[in-house]
Amino acid sequence: MAPVRFGANAAPADPGPLRADEMTGDGPLLRASGLGRRFRRLRALGGVDLELGSGEALALLGPNGAGKTTLLSILAGLAEGYEGQLEWRADVDRIGWVPQRPALYGRLSTRENLELFAKLERRDEPDAVAAELIERADLTEFANRRAATLSTGTLARLNMCVALAGAPRVLLLDEPTATLSPDQRRRIWSWLGALQEEDGLALVFSTQLVGEAVAEADRLLVLAGGAPVFSGTGDDLTARADDAAGPLAAEQAFLDLVDAE
Numbered sequence: 001m002a003p004v005r006f007g008a009n010a011a012p013a014d015p016g017p018l019r020a021d022e023m024t025g026d027g028p029l030l031r032a033s034g035l036g037r038r039f040r041r042l043r044a045l046g047g048v049d050l051e052l053g054s055g056e057a058l059a060l061l062g063p064n065g066a067g068k069t070t071l072l073s074i075l076a077g078l079a080e081g082y083e084g085q086l087e088w089r090a091d092v093d094r095i096g097w098v099p100q101r102p103a104l105y106g107r108l109s110t111r112e113n114l115e116l117f118a119k120l121e122r123r124d125e126p127d128a129v130a131a132e133l134i135e136r137a138d139l140t141e142f143a144n145r146r147a148a149t150l151s152t153g154t155l156a157r158l159n160m161c162v163a164l165a166g167a168p169r170v171l172l173l174d175e176p177t178a179t180l181s182p183d184q185r186r187r188i189w190s191w192l193g194a195l196q197e198e199d200g201l202a203l204v205f206s207t208q209l210v211g212e213a214v215a216e217a218d219r220l221l222v223l224a225g226g227a228p229v230f231s232g233t234g235d236d237l238t239a240r241a242d243d244a245a246g247p248l249a250a251e252q253a254f255l256d257l258v259d260a261e
Helices: 068-075 110-120 126-136 152-164 182-199 210-216 234-238 247-259
Strands: 004-007 030-039 042-052 057-061 083-088 094-098 170-174 202-207 219-224 227-232
Touching: 030 068, 042 068, 042 219, 042 227, 057 068, 057 210, 068 170, 068 202, 094 152, 110 126, 110 152, 126 152, 126 182, 152 170, 152 182, 182 202, 182 210, 202 210, 210 234, 210 247, 219 234, 219 247, 227 234, 227 247, 234 247
Parallel strands: 004 094, 057 202, 057 219, 094 170, 170 202
Antiparallel strands: 030 042, 030 083, 219 227
């Protein structure tokens, strides 16, 4: 059975062929090879290989138009007609999708939004699910406020809670901190880190912030012009810098990679 995508605009996902006999036990949650997608004559993405383990965070790093959102849309089951092979482990029955723009009901409160999405997901005791998410995301003081009145940072946390209401094994996030201040980013990543450690939640997130990718991800996949140009750890990326040191080294290495394309 293919994983179900849950989050804003949820619908059944079709992540491609599954070979459960090869994707069981303690193996990777996700394995993909040769992923790509064309829009008529334009190749938006091509030649992407990746794996994702339980509790692991993978950052998709690249400039605008690099193919990050296209790759996430394939993983989320939103893209039809993609190239390559995509396999999910047999016990991964749900994935969470967090788009850049929150898709919530502005007239409903934080609590009402979460209860509604938990009901749509057919969770037992949706009110208890909503209460737990509100507590874990530190949204108690906003529980009865309408979503339309929430600040950008609070809305981002609520948007993630919606995707988590289905209890996914994997969370896909499209530039989740792009509009947030540094303190809001710190709060989001502290919460996501706790979910990784306590629940084994795996993350795939896109970003244009090199420092964020190095700090928050176990591995980085750098895309440029729709193609992978680097795959490795933050230390591996930093080691590629020839004429920079310290915090600037990773950013210089990234710029060298994308400028070469």
